[in-house]
Amino acid sequence: MNGSDSTSTVPGSGAPRRSDATRGAILAAARERFATDGYERATIRAIAKDANIDPSMVMRYYRNKEGLFAAAVAIDLRLPDVSGADRRQDVGRILVEHFLDMWENNEVLTALLRVGVTNRAAADRMQGILRDQLLPVARQVCPDPEQVPARAALLASQLLGLALTRYVLRMPPAVGLARAEIVAWLAPTIQRYLTAPSP
Amino acid sequence: MNGSDSTSTVPGSGAPRRSDATRGAILAAARERFATDGYERATIRAIAKDANIDPSMVMRYYRNKEGLFAAAVAIDLRLPDVSGADRRQDVGRILVEHFLDMWENNEVLTALLRVGVTNRAAADRMQGILRDQLLPVARQVCPDPEQVPARAALLASQLLGLALTRYVLRMPPAVGLARAEIVAWLAPTIQRYLTAPSP
DNA sequence: ATTGTTTGCCAACGACTGTTGACGTCTTCC
DNA sequence: GGAAGACGTCAACAGTCGTTGGCAAACAAT
Structure with a gap:
């Protein structure tokens, strides 16, 4: 499918890992589920299924559902400078x-x-x-x-x-x-x- | 503790039932839980506990969780007339x-x-x-x-x-x-x- | 007093949840 | 070559959820 989009893997720090593709797929699926279903109904199992991996991988890479959410949702509004x-x-x-x-x-x-x-x-x-x-x-x-x-x-x-x-x-x-x-x-x-x- | 408030029992139709107090307690507890916890986290068990009754009573009187929510949340904004x-x-x-x-x-x-x-x-x-x-x-x-x-x-x-x-x-x-x-x-x-x- | 109905509690069901640990496989380094 | 570790799968755990049916007591009607 895709390999990299604007909000994809690699936050800029740390060495590239072999599992970066999986991590990215999990984050992408999580973002979509959280956006459409909210927190409770965005099941880890459903997210894992969307990312075509096992639910346990989510836990290995993000510890918790909380941790997954924290990793999936990072917002920079990129607000322009309006001081002029x-x-x-x-x-x-x-x-x-x-x-x-x-x-x-x-x-x-x-x-x-x-x-x-x-x-x-x-x-x-x-x-x-x-x-x-x-x-x-x-x-x-x-x-x-x-x-x-x-x-x-x-x-x-x-x-x-x-x-x-x-x-x-x-x-x-x-x-x-x-x-x-x-x-x-x-x-x-x-x-x-x-x-x-x-x- | 109270007996009747502004949003209490008796919608105006039907004969008064012996269980009206219970029904009202369920609705009051449901409103509070839905307001503070949202739909998923507002458990029927928690609502029943707040109302001091058994969870099965909720099902008997409101069929579903959906039915309970529908009964608990009825809104009339009572918007004033502004045609003058x-x-x-x-x-x-x-x-x-x-x-x-x-x-x-x-x-x-x-x-x-x-x-x-x-x-x-x-x-x-x-x-x-x-x-x-x-x-x-x-x-x-x-x-x-x-x-x-x-x-x-x-x-x-x-x-x-x-x-x-x-x-x-x-x-x-x-x-x-x-x-x-x-x-x-x-x-x-x-x-x-x-x-x-x-x- | 006897029925039939309403009200309530109890125990349990099947499904689903987040989470865990064991086990096989593949990659990497020496 | 072999050792160490990362990657991935599978099965299962404990807990909670909505929901159901049975049964006892309180009431109503006759």
Whole structure:
């Protein structure tokens, strides 16, 4: 089938092992199952079957189901730099477009949201992403540093809400929105949450 | 300990049965478990234990786990009428305040969102609520009838996103927002999604 | 007092879960 | 060559799940 995709094996450290193909297949299958089924219903047996290996291999390479999930779901939002004065007044549009690209090309985001709703560890992971990746962006464009967390939370609420209705719940009217429509409607909202004077 | 609360027994039809207290206890325990644990981890055994009865009673009265969930989670958003010309220009604030009241006093909403993310039947139920309860409100205030579904979807994305970050994921900065802050920030967003000319 | 029905508890079923350990095979190094 | 270890398969464990049927007590109707 394939040999390497954008989110494949080799995190960059350690020598290449003979089992890297298997490890990669497990991770790919795990990501897909977690994304579509959530944590509990994503069975290790089902994941192993998808990866065409024995369930015990999953345990050998990732210790736990927890360990598998932790290894399968690592998220880097790759948020762009918006500190430039010119980009700062477009931060709404830039962020919305970036998020749409991310969500449509990376099933890991769906997996994390689906699992985070019922799994504490995954919810904590999402908090970490908000704190380490979203908050710095808000800091770049917010007028008052003290309001940064609140404004980042508002930002997260709108973006995650869109992802929830469109990519997780798949509500028809949310799925039916064209990309340009979403950007046109949401960009001003995000722009206001981040840069407008507090109301 | 209590005898009757706002969401207790007797849906209004049928003769009162001797087991109504038990049925109510089961439903109350089920709502709490579904709200905090999601569908899979909300065990029938755990629910029965909370209600101080035998697990088999749950099956007798609600047939299935599915049946129990269907009986436990029935949602009426009690959305206010906003057709009046004076209320129409306040629809953003009115809806946000109404949703905050709902979410903070009704654990059933949390249950439905938590379960809907991984359970098809619950997701369909949410679609039904959007269609039957949210869409009519949007129809009352939208300029162009053709845009009603899209605008209702935007409305849902912002309100569900807030509920997700604040009541389900419990992200600290979202939990830390004061009620007045939320209303001040979100009301203009909702107002715009529903009434502004399309961008 | 006797029926029939409702309510409840108990024990158990089959299926499925995460996880473990033993065992054969293939690769690698000396 | 042989030794050491990585890789993979198989069978099984202990536990939990939803669900079922039988049986005793409490009630209702006659």
